[in-house]
Amino acid sequence: MASRILLVDDESNIRRMLGALLRAEGFDVVEAANGNAALLEADRADPDAIFLDLLMPPGPDGLSTLESLRQRTIDAPVIMMSGKAQLADAVRATQLGAFQFLEKPLTPETVLVTLRAALEFHRARGENRALRDVLSKRDRMVGQSAPLMRVRELIAQVAPTDARVLITGESGTGKELVAAAIHEGSRRARQPFVAVNCAAIPRDLLESEMFGHERGAFTGAVARHLGRFELADGGTIFLDEVGDLQLDAQAKLLRVLESGEVFRVGGTSPRQVDVRVIAATNRPLETAITDGAFRQDLYFRINLFPIHLPPLADRLDDLPALVSHLAARVRPHRPPHFTPSALGALSAYHWPGNVRELANVVERLAILGGDEISGEEIRGVLPLPAARPASAPQSGLPQRPLSQALDDYERELIATAVTQANGNVAEAARLLKTDRPNLYRRMRRLGLDGARDPVNGDRGTGDQEP
Numbered sequence: 194m195a196s197r198i199l200l201v202d203d204e205s206n207i208r209r210m211l212g213a214l215l216r217a218e219g220f221d222v223v224e225a226a227n228g229n230a231a232l233l234e235a236d237r238a239d240p241d242a243i244f245l246d247l248l249m250p251p252g253p254d255g256l257s258t259l260e261s262l263r264q265r266t267i268d269a270p271v272i273m274m275s276g277k278a279q280l281a282d283a284v285r286a287t288q289l290g291a292f293q294f295l296e297k298p299l300t301p302e303t304v305l306v307t308l309r310a311a312l313e314f315h316r317a318r319g320e321n322r323a324l325r326d327v328l329s330k331r332d333r334m335v336g337q338s339a340p341l342m343r344v345r346e347l348i349a350q351v352a353p354t355d356a357r358v359l360i361t362g363e364s365g366t367g368k369e370l371v372a373a374a375i376h377e378g379s380r381r382a383r384q385p386f387v388a389v390n391c392a393a394i395p396r397d398l399l400e401s402e403m404f405g406h407e408r409g410a411f412t413g414a415v416a417r418h419l420g421r422f423e424l425a426d427g428g429t430i431f432l433d434e435v436g437d438l439q440l441d442a443q444a445k446l447l448r449v450l451e452s453g454e455v456f457r458v459g460g461t462s463p464r465q466v467d468v469r470v471i472a473a474t475n476r477p478l479e480t481a482i483t484d485g486a487f488r489q490d491l492y493f494r495i496n497l498f499p500i501h502l503p504p505l506a507d508r509l510d511d512l513p514a515l516v517s518h519l520a521a522r523v524r525p526h527r528p529p530h531f532t533p534s535a536l537g538a539l540s541a542y543h544w545p546g547n548v549r550e551l552a553n554v555v556e557r558l559a560i561l562g563g564d565e566i567s568g569e570e571i572r573g574v575l576p577l578p579a580a581r582p583a584s585a586p587q588s589g590l591p592q593r594p595l596s597q598a599l600d601d602y603e604r605e606l607i608a609t610a611v612t613q614a615n616g617n618v619a620e621a622a623r624l625l626k627t628d629r630p631n632l633y634r635r636m637r638r639l640g641l642d643g644a645r646d647p648v649n650g651d652r653g654t655g656d657q658e659p
Contacts, residue, residue: 199243204246292307293310447491
């Protein structure tokens with residue numbers, strides 16, 4: 194479906210030429226000759242973006258019309274146009290939420306690049322709101338254990354402030370849920386919440402994804418691209434797995450945190466952004482600093498208010514409530530009942546994958562099982578090698594060469610870790626307390642599936658976050 198664009202200008206020639214350009218590019222165009230007509234058309238047509246002239250005598254000018262649009266909660270991005278604008282006009286338009294200010298005479302290239310950037314911003318903001326709705330309705334923090342209540346207290350203390358927060362804890366403990374809860378409790382709650390998985394963005398694309406790029410900045414940059422920081426302007430950016438950033442990316446992030454400005458790749462001037470930063474990691478950053486893998490000055494910047502999430506094994510009192518919540522997500526109209534023996538079997542497991550692993554187990558049982566889940570069914574889906582510590586052979590020596598026995602044991606450990614991580618090789622590497630390139634090398638040597646490293650030019654199978 195074509196995007197609908199509202200053109201507001203008192204000059205019919207401007208509307209005709211601009212309308213012809215946009216229609217030729219496949220847009221649906223609606224026109225208005227003054228501010229009052231613009232308000233009527235905006236209510237009726239629900240445009241995806243608005244071009245709005247600054248001076249439209251004798252009726253309301255562009256700034257008054259923009260203010261009225263915002264009062265009516267029409268949130269389409271507005272691109273202001275003027276041939277006689279003063280700096281004060283541009284500042285006021287920005288304060289009222291204008292996306293961009295274009296000077297006349299307009300050029301086709303400027304109009305189209307700006308419009309596509311505005312539409313991308315509008316789309317991302319809509320997706321963000323949908324994500325917030327999902328998080329708030331479905332994936333809330335569940336439980337009343339003492340460790341979780343302490344986390345809730347810290348969230349309540351820091352949320353109303355603009356303090357930067359560093360969330361630590363094992364993978365799968367719910368760090369994004371905590372970040373979303375902080376955002377929802379802040380003055381920025383109605384603004385974007387943008388989550389970035391720093392470990393999932395290829396190194397050569399990270400600067401463009403985080404800070405954006407201009408058209409022609411590099412091969413394939415056919416249009417301006419807004420980075421995550423610009424998309425989060427006014428709201429919160431959540432930098433998950435921040436400890437996996439390379440040192441050069443850490444330096445660029447530090448510059449943004451210190452100045453509040455981002456430079457798009459290929460850009461010549463900075464863009465000011467007002468963004469609250471929440472970071473998360475499952476790595477001990479103090480050790481990474483000692484090893485020279487993480488900048489100490491960046492650590493001090495992001496670690497103003499630390500929150501540590503307990504592993505599921507330390508909050509087993511929450512397990513019955515979590516199981517009920519997760520089962521109801523899969524089968525909302527008739528969730529299965531987990532018997533006391535089932536809950537006992539779940540409590541006996543040590544949950545290296547934390548709540549994420551529990552969610553996978555419950556979902557599988559809710560799909561495959563009946564209305565009642567027994568302890569036997571639980572034990573049938575839990576990975577046995579992960580349910581007990583590895584031990585030495587009980588009797589005798591292996592009946593095969595030592596190198597083969599060691600390879601078989603290593604192959605079993607890696608396969609178990611990859612299974613627990615749902616095929617996510619980066620996550621499996623963390624469970625095994627090694628780095629991803631080393632794990633890929635071992636997998637290749639052992640002939641395991643998914644052993645090609647996408648970071649080094651190969652395509653892996655299962656190295657995306659779940």
